[in-house]
Amino acid sequence: MLFKSPRGTKDILPQESGIWLKVEEKARSVFSLFAYEEIRTPIIEESKLFSRSLGDLTDIVQKQMFLINKETDTFVLRPEATASIVRSYVENTLYNVPAVSKFYYMGPMFRAERPQKGRLRQFHHIGCEAIGSYSPYLDAEAIALASRIISSLGITGHQIIVNTLGCLNDKKSFALNLREKLLPQKKSFCEDCQSRMAKNVFRVLDCKNKQCKDIILAMNLGVSHICQECRKHFDDVRIGLDLFGVSYEVNPLLVRGLDYYTRTVFEITHKDLGSQDALGAGGRYDNLVEELGGPARGAVGFALGVERLLLAGGGAIARDGEGQSPDCYIIPLGDEAFKACLKVLQFLRDSGINTDIDYLEGSLKSKMRRADKSQAGFCLILGDNELAKGTAVLKNMRASTQEEVNLTQLVEKIKVYKPKDGIKSC
Ligand SMILES: [Zn+2]
Ligand SMILES: [Zn+2]
Numbered sequence: 001m002l003f004k005s006p007r008g009t010k011d012i013l014p015q016e017s018g019i020w021l022k023v024e025e026k027a028r029s030v031f032s033l034f035a036y037e038e039i040r041t042p043i044i045e046e047s048k049l050f051s052r053s054l055g056d057l058t059d060i061v062q063k064q065m066f067l068i069n070k071e072t073d074t075f076v077l078r079p080e081a082t083a084s085i086v087r088s089y090v091e092n093t094l095y096n097v098p099a100v101s102k103f104y105y106m107g108p109m110f111r112a113e114r115p116q117k118g119r120l121r122q123f124h125h126i127g128c129e130a131i132g133s134y135s136p137y138l139d140a141e142a143i144a145l146a147s148r149i150i151s152s153l154g155i156t157g158h159q160i161i162v163n164t165l166g167c168l169n170d171k172k173s174f175a176l177n178l179r180e181k182l183l184p185q186k187k188s189f190c191e192d193c194q195s196r197m198a199k200n201v202f203r204v205l206d207c208k209n210k211q212c213k214d215i216i217l218a219m220n221l222g223v224s225h226i227c228q229e230c231r232k233h234f235d236d237v238r239i240g241l242d243l244f245g246v247s248y249e250v251n252p253l254l255v256r257g258l259d260y261y262t263r264t265v266f267e268i269t270h271k272d273l274g275s276q277d278a279l280g281a282g283g284r285y286d287n288l289v290e291e292l293g294g295p296a297r298g299a300v301g302f303a304l305g306v307e308r309l310l311l312a313g314g315g316a317i318a319r320d321g322e323g324q325s326p327d328c329y330i331i332p333l334g335d336e337a338f339k340a341c342l343k344v345l346q347f348l349r350d351s352g353i354n355t356d357i358d359y360l361e362g363s364l365k366s367k368m369r370r371a372d373k374s375q376a377g378f379c380l381i382l383g384d385n386e387l388a389k390g391t392a393v394l395k396n397m398r399a400s401t402q403e404e405v406n407l408t409q410l411v412e413k414i415k416v417y418k419p420k421d422g423i424k425s426c
Helices: 014-033 047-053 059-063 082-091 136-152 168-188 191-199 201-206 210-219 228-243 306-320 335-350 364-374 384-389 407-416
Strands: 044-046 066-070 073-077 101-110 122-131 158-164 262-270 278-284 299-305 328-332 355-357 378-382 391-396 401-406
Touching (some): 014 101, 014 122, 014 306, 047 073, 047 082, 073 101, 082 101, 136 228, 168 201, 364 378, 378 384, 384 391
Antiparallel strands (some): 066 073, 278 299, 378 391
């Protein structure tokens, strides 16, 4: 019987994992630049955590949770990380410091939805949360951070869209207003929207259906539902963005589907991604810490989809990425030579040279073919003749030159060709 990976999941094979490492490394260095520190929370959480924070009526909670029932407890594979991080922040009383806590994370998330291009059941997020301040400039900094991670990967052509949802009161009155305006035309909307009107009316605003979109646009929804304080907050977010040199667009129709968002929301889209066009999204959630049992704390965060980043910038990232090929590939010829080679292998590795050795049977020609395939910078051939002399044949695979070298000079010879950014450039 042949097994396949579960629908909507993907193996990240060695030839791709180099790019993944590159993306993660770049993100880490940008997070450090912005003084964020890594947090790692469990993959499983209590299911109530998400219904409480994302909202009972959201698509994620209603349709997309991977449930694990264990006796009386129900866990889920986390569908996103914000709720987990706030849970951890409260549980570990991290709020007892007079500072903004800045966390970043990366890892798999899970949603049981219909797999399609750019949408998997196990997908990966790189994201962050800054908890402990209501400052609008923190929102601007978070957006600047997301933007910098994206451009550090060589991705161009993305667009940042921002909006404000206002505080809880504003959201409530907007929901009432919106429902009032939509209901008379209910029949003209798609079926999804009709049910959204009852449960999660904001989602009508980001329906992809053309007819729904047109009605919404014609309604010319303003910002009259946003209170003065929230308007001021949003103005300051925009001032911050200008100061950080981030270009963006305001779209009053941008809403995020999760209940916890208040005030600033943003989305980063890319033209190459088709209908699933968001590279990432985020926003402020000023009530969530309290909602999950902590003190009142303002917070803002975002998540970028790694698969989406790769779709949008895979080429650029790959060109920039170093391979994971070894510096040196050892070919032993004969049993005695093999033992000597193991010592050389150990010695080279101790000297910081990434080294592999040929374990397979076969002719010298087939061994050379494997050395070639490994894309090693050097190949070291050692047979009985060389063993007797304490030498080996060192082949520079890039330059196609070879010389007999004394084993004591080996490291020197290889390291000469190993400049700072790896041996592959020689
Ligand atoms: Zn308000
Ligand atoms: Zn619709």
